Amino acid sequence: MKHLIDPMDLGVEEINDILDLADDIIAHREKYSTACKGKKLATLFFEPSTRTRLSFEAAMMELGGNVLGFSDANSSSSTKGESVGDTIRIVSYYADIIAMRHPKEGAPMLAAAKALVPIINAGDGGHNHPTQTLTDLMTIRREKGRLSDLTIGFCGDLKFGRTVHSLIKAMSRYENIRFILISPEELQIPDYIRTEVFDKKGISYRQVSSMDDVMPELDILYMTRVQKERFFNEADYIRLKDTYILDCKKLKKAKPDLSILHPLPRVNEISTEVDDDPRACYFTQAHNGKFVRMALIMTMLA
Amino acid sequence: MNIDSIQNGIVLDHITAGKAMQLYKDLELERLDCSVAIIQNVKSNKMGRKDILKIDQEMSVNLDVIGYIDPDITVSIIKDGETIEKKKVAPPDRLINVVKCRNPRCITTTEQGIDHIFKLTDRENRIYRCLYCEDMLKQ
Numbered sequence: 001m002k003h004l005i006d007p008m009d010l011g012v013e014e015i016n017d018i019l020d021l022a023d024d025i026i027a028h029r030e031k032y033s034t035a036c037k038g039k040k041l042a043t044l045f046f047e048p049s050t051r052t053r054l055s056f057e058a059a060m061m062e063l064g065g066n067v068l069g070f071s072d073a074n075s076s077s078s079t080k081g082e083s084v085g086d087t088i089r090i091v092s093y094y095a096d097i098i099a100m101r102h103p104k105e106g107a108p109m110l111a112a113a114k115a116l117v118p119i120i121n122a123g124d125g126g127h128n129h130p131t132q133t134l135t136d137l138m139t140i141r142r143e144k145g146r147l148s149d150l151t152i153g154f155c156g157d158l159k160f161g162r163t164v165h166s167l168i169k170a171m172s173r174y175e176n177i178r179f180i181l182i183s184p185e186e187l188q189i190p191d192y193i194r195t196e197v198f199d200k201k202g203i204s205y206r207q208v209s210s211m212d213d214v215m216p217e218l219d220i221l222y223m224t225r226v227q228k229e230r231f232f233n234e235a236d237y238i239r240l241k242d243t244y245i246l247d248c249k250k251l252k253k254a255k256p257d258l259s260i261l262h263p264l265p266r267v268n269e270i271s272t273e274v275d276d277d278p279r280a281c282y283f284t285q286a287h288n289g290k291f292v293r294m295a296l297i298m299t300m301l302a
Numbered sequence: 303m304n305i306d307s308i309q310n311g312i313v314l315d316h317i318t319a320g321k322a323m324q325l326y327k328d329l330e331l332e333r334l335d336c337s338v339a340i341i342q343n344v345k346s347n348k349m350g351r352k353d354i355l356k357i358d359q360e361m362s363v364n365l366d367v368i369g370y371i372d373p374d375i376t377v378s379i380i381k382d383g384e385t386i387e388k389k390k391v392a393p394p395d396r397l398i399n400v401v402k403c404r405n406p407r408c409i410t411t412t413e414q415g416i417d418h419i420f421k422l423t424d425r426e427n428r429i430y431r432c433l434y435c436e437d438m439l440k441q
Contacts, residue, residue, distance in 0.1 A: 083413055104409040106434020110416065125407045127435055192431075192438060196423070 002300060003112040003119040007133040007166040012173055014299075019138050021295035022288070029062070035298055036065035042095035043069035044087065045122070046078060046102040051264055051286055052122050052131065056099045059293035068095060085114040092116035097301055099131075118300045126160040126227075132263050133166040134296060135289040140220060142288065143259040143281055148175040151217050155182040155244050156224035156269055158189045163263040164224055165193055172197050179205035180214050184243050186236070187226070211244055215253040221246070223262040223269055223282075247271040251279065261285050311336070312363060313378040313385075314355040319343055321372050322353035328367050328400070334359060366394040370401075370430070371441070395422050397430060397439075405437035 004010065010018070025032050041060040045053050048071070057067045078087065084102065088111040091098055098115060100108055101122040108121035108128075123129040141147050152171060154164050158181055168189075171177050179198070181189050188207060198205050208214055215221075226241045228234075245268060246260070262270060262282040274280050317325060322340050325331075331338050336359035346352040357363075360381075368375050369391040379387040397420040403410045410418055410432070419433040430439040 083415070084409065085413065085416070102409070103407070104412060104435075105405065105407045105437075106409040106432065107413075109434045110409050110413060124409075125435075127407075192436070 003108075003115070003121075004130050004296065004300065005108050005112055005119065005121045006128050007130040007170045009130070010134075015134070015137060015170075018134060018292065018295045018299055019141055021298065022138055022291040023142070025291050025294050032063055032294065032298070034064040036060060036063035036301060039063075039065040039097070039301055040095045041065055041067050041069075041297065042091045042098045043067060043071070043122070044091060044098060044100040044102075045069065045071045046073040046084075046100070046107075047123070048072060049101055049123070051289060052101065052129075053099075055286070055290040056120075056122065056131075056293050056297075059290050059297055062290070063294055063297060065297075084110055088114045088119070089116070097297060120296065120300065123162065126162050128166055129162045129263075130166060131289070131293055131296060132163045133170050134292045135285060136163070136167050136222070136261060136263070137170060138288045138292045139261060139281055139285040140259070143284075144219065147171070148177065150174075150176075150219045151178040151180065152220040152222060153180040153182055153211075153214055153218040154189075154222045154224070155211055155246075157187045157226045157240075158183040158224070159187040160227055161224040164222065165190070167222065168193055169197055172201055172203055177203070178217075179203065180217065181205060181207045182209070182211050182214065182244065183207075184209060184240055186240060187243075211246070211250060212253065215250060216255065218254065218258055221254070221258060221260045223260065223266070225262075225265065225267050225269055242268065245269055245271060246274055248273050248277065251277060254279065307383065308356055308358045308380050309383050310358075310360050311380050312357045312359075312361065313380060314357075314363075314368065315352070315376045315378060316346070316349060317353035317355065317375050318372050319349070319351035319353055322355055325355060325368065325371055325375075328371060329363055331355070331357065334361070364400070365389070365391050366397060367400050369394050370397055373428070393422055393425060393428050396420065396433075401439060403432040403435060403437055404440070405432065405435050408432060408435040408437060410434055 060067050084107050092115050097118045099120040099122045105125035105127035107124050112119045158164050228237050258279045259281045339356040341354040343351050373393045377389040378385045402418045420430040420439050423431045
């Protein structure tokens with residue numbers, strides 16, 4: 001039984017297959033409308049989410065399957081003190097596949113050890129979010145037509161941003177990727193990404209604090225939100241939350257074919273005036289998330 | 303300074319100077335009912351300075367703990383005053399319930415009855431990471 005806990009659980013070929021399938025689903029929606037008929041997806045969200053949970057549920061429904069689960073830990077037995085392990089073991093009897101989000105890092109790894117059905121990590125604290133990574137890869141591939149030979153700027157909270165860590169790891173497997181890391185000093189990429197991804201693979205990267213200086217070089221700009229829920233100290237959050245705000249003025253220096261991605265939700269790091277710019281891909285990205293999750297569910301249930 | 307040799311027990315030699323107390327604690331030697339000699343800062347031709355632990359009782363020691371704390375240690379088994387076996391240790395691939403993850407966001411901080419597991423991710427630099435949250439273990 002295969003689980004998806006870490007984006008690196010999937011090889012490059014497996015990712016290509018999933019992205020090809022997602023592309024085919026977009027092109028031939030009807031063909032897949034009963035692909036998961038009679039199957040049940042449990043969405044266990046111990047932490048709030050809009051896009052991820054709803055896109056999983058919409059994905060399963062579009063495949064003709066059914067959905068059960070909870071969207072808040074307060075409506076689960078975890079409020080009574082039930083362990084994650086017990087919850088997962090029991091839900092395994094009711095569903096064919098489980099997508100779970102949990103605020104504690106490593107919870108899906110623990111779940112995979114207890115589950116009788118495939119587990120999909122739908123986000124564990126500041127750690128991993130592999131289906132967001134698949135969504136990002138799909139969006140880059142559809143926008144650029146390739147996953148190699150790209151300059152990618154990651155901007156904002158690179159310390160706690162799990163989507164950034166996962167996408168860096170995933171992109172490090174493709175040829176000729178130039179990484180530019182744009183963040184304040186306090187929110188720089190964790191050491192382990194530096195040592196175990198960049199240094200170990202001999203990948204060059206640049207750390208900068210100014211978005212303006214590097215804007216003309218970028219093929220992809222991956223914006224992130226400074227996440228309030230990752231801070232223990234609110235004063236630090238308030239001090240850092242408005243460090244980078246992307247607006248039309250900043251985009252004047254960008255390439256005409258830049259693709260702006262954001263895992264969403266945004267707060268104010270992308271001005272709403274950017275939404276109408278043809279380079280803004282973040283809503284398309286959220287849409288892609290449903291299709292790539294459809295492809296993933298189908299693949300994992302096959 | 304002289305410390306009597308032991309008749310039956312274990313000698314941990316070539317301990318990096320300063321690490322004997324950590325070994326004493328992590329091997330839970332305070333629970334033993336026998337004599338334990340902690341010899342610190344001994345002159346050594348090979349190491350300059352080293353620590354030695356002598357345990358005056360036949361017992362099994364957790365080689366994973368030793369390999370994690372200091373893989374250069376030599377473990378000698380003593381029987382009737384003679385060394386009958388010498389073991390070299392190595393950093394174990396996995397540490398199970400030896401140390402706990404200190405990441406407050408890790409699932410191991412809240413889930414009951416879970417094994418605390420660290421995996422060796424970089425043998426050269428002896429870096430261990432939590433199996434669950436991948437946080438690096440700091441010695």
